[in-house]
Amino acid sequence: xxxxxxxxxxESGTNSQLYxxxxxxxxxxxxxxxxKGVLERLRDGVVVGDGGFVFALEKRGYxxxxxxxxxxxxxxxxxxRQLHRExxxxxxxxxxxxTFYASDDKLENRGNTANKTHTGSKINQAACDIAKAVAEExxxxxxxxxxxxxxxxxxxxxxxxxxxxxxxxxxxxxxxxDFLLAEYYEHVEEVEWAIEVLKETGKPVAANMCIGPxxxxxxxxxxxxAVRMAKAGADIVGINCHFDPFVCLEGxxxxxxxxxxxxxxxxxxxQPLAYxxxxxxxxxxxxxxxxxxxxxxxxxxxxxxxKFAREAYELGIRYIGGCCxxxxxxxxxxxxxxxxERGFMPEGTQKHDQWGLGLRLHTKPWVRARARREYWxxxxxxxxxxxxxxxxxxxxxxxxxxxxxxxxxxxxTTEDEIKQLAxx
Numbered sequence: 001x002x003x004x005x006x007x008x009x010x011e012s013g014t015n016s017q018l019y020x021x022x023x024x025x026x027x028x029x030x031x032x033x034x035x036k037g038v039l040e041r042l043r044d045g046v047v048v049g050d051g052g053f054v055f056a057l058e059k060r061g062y063x064x065x066x067x068x069x070x071x072x073x074x075x076x077x078x079x080x081r082q083l084h085r086e087x088x089x090x091x092x093x094x095x096x097x098x099t100f101y102a103s104d105d106k107l108e109n110r111g112n113t114a115n116k117t118h119t120g121s122k123i124n125q126a127a128c129d130i131a132k133a134v135a136e137e138x139x140x141x142x143x144x145x146x147x148x149x150x151x152x153x154x155x156x157x158x159x160x161x162x163x164x165x166x167x168x169x170x171x172x173x174x175x176x177x178d179f180l181l182a183e184y185y186e187h188v189e190e191v192e193w194a195i196e197v198l199k200e201t202g203k204p205v206a207a208n209m210c211i212g213p214x215x216x217x218x219x220x221x222x223x224x225x226a227v228r229m230a231k232a233g234a235d236i237v238g239i240n241c242h243f244d245p246f247v248c249l250e251g252x253x254x255x256x257x258x259x260x261x262x263x264x265x266x267x268x269x270x271q272p273l274a275y276x277x278x279x280x281x282x283x284x285x286x287x288x289x290x291x292x293x294x295x296x297x298x299x300x301x302x303x304x305x306x307k308f309a310r311e312a313y314e315l316g317i318r319y320i321g322g323c324c325x326x327x328x329x330x331x332x333x334x335x336x337x338x339x340x341e342r343g344f345m346p347e348g349t350q351k352h353d354q355w356g357l358g359l360r361l362h363t364k365p366w367v368r369a370r371a372r373r374e375y376w377x378x379x380x381x382x383x384x385x386x387x388x389x390x391x392x393x394x395x396x397x398x399x400x401x402x403x404x405x406x407x408x409x410x411x412x413t414t415e416d417e418i419k420q421l422a423x424x
Contacts, residue, residue, distance in 0.1 A: 035139065048334055104120040238270045
């Protein structure tokens with residue numbers, strides 16, 4: 001096994017930075033000692049998650065917007081592998097299998113042919129192969145993930161929904177992933193059903209809902225959602241996706257307060273968007289008119305992510321990562337902000353001096369003048385779009401599980417159906 005060598009270099013004001021000089025394994029099996037699991041790591045410190053795969057790979061040309069399904073694990077494994085590697089280099093402690101929306105019912109929903117072309121089991125297996133290989137390179141944990149299903153939206157009941165989860169879970173267990181993650185649930189009832197299935201395996205279970213401070217889409221408060229996830233057996237609970245880092249933290253405060261009041265103490269986790277959503281309604285960013293192809297003006301800067309990481313840590317959240325919009329440099333920013341707490345910096349910081357200090361090497365004097373923390377910490381970035389509003393009006397259709405419009409089907413959406421929707 002290889003050793004981890006950590007060096008201290010380059011004083012930055014009053015704060016020194018830790019740099020990894022060389023490493024092949026981080027917190028992995030060293031000298032015959034088994035690597036720590038996710039719960040042990042959370043007990044002892046901070047776990048940094050990875051970032052968003054579907055949005056990043058859609059921009060790179062490997063995922064189709066609309067279904068957002070992960071057949072790229074079979075069609076373009078090298079693209080998925082490279083993104084995993086970039087997140088690990090940026091400092092992620094976990095490689096989530098790229099299995100978002102990889103249930104069989106989603107892979108054949110509304111004309112999607114991924115299940116017929118590749119099969120769900122093949123897509124999930126390929127995701128495990130890729131994540132495990134990269135995790136081994138970097139000493140990371142592997143999390144097998146399941147998400148909400150068209151079967152639930154169509155009202156087909158608990159047994160049918162859990163059958164979809166079990167098909168994925170069988171593959172994760174056969175591959176001996178380190179822990180399981182139920183993420184991206186709009187309804188607490190469905191995530192409870194997912195947790196039940198995940199707990200059957202004996203693996204540690206994390207559970208995240210894609211909700212904001214207002215709670216789930218059926219009117220259950222954020223606090224009650226957290227309590228119900230914990231009572232269902234989740235070891236780690238929290239929020240992911242749909243809202244920006246600071247809105248997610250508002251929701252996490254409500255969750256933490258309710259958990260404390262109920263005397264429940266799971267570890268807390270947050271993996272927000274990297275897009276600002278102060279104007280989003282209860283449904284989050286998918287209600288914004290810019291979703292999904294014009295969100296770039298809302299992208300968080302690395303400095304905003306550093307602020308988020310600090311606020312999350314001070315709130316008591318110990319699993320901190322990202323979802324849609326989070327690129328490797330955002331994960332690096334989390335690691336830089338929490339470098340002292342983690343005790344080391346990832347390889348990706350070797351080419352990035354905190355607070356822009358690398359700009360001291362720039363040829364232009366006015367750019368060199370920006371090589372200081374106070375400049376970047378106080379900057380209010382412009383969008384460069386003088387005729388655009390700062391906020392939008394979300395659609396807010398208010399349609400959710402149980403509504404006729406959300407019943408799913410395997411047939412493709414027709415032109416007439418699109419015209420009817422556009423007329424609303």
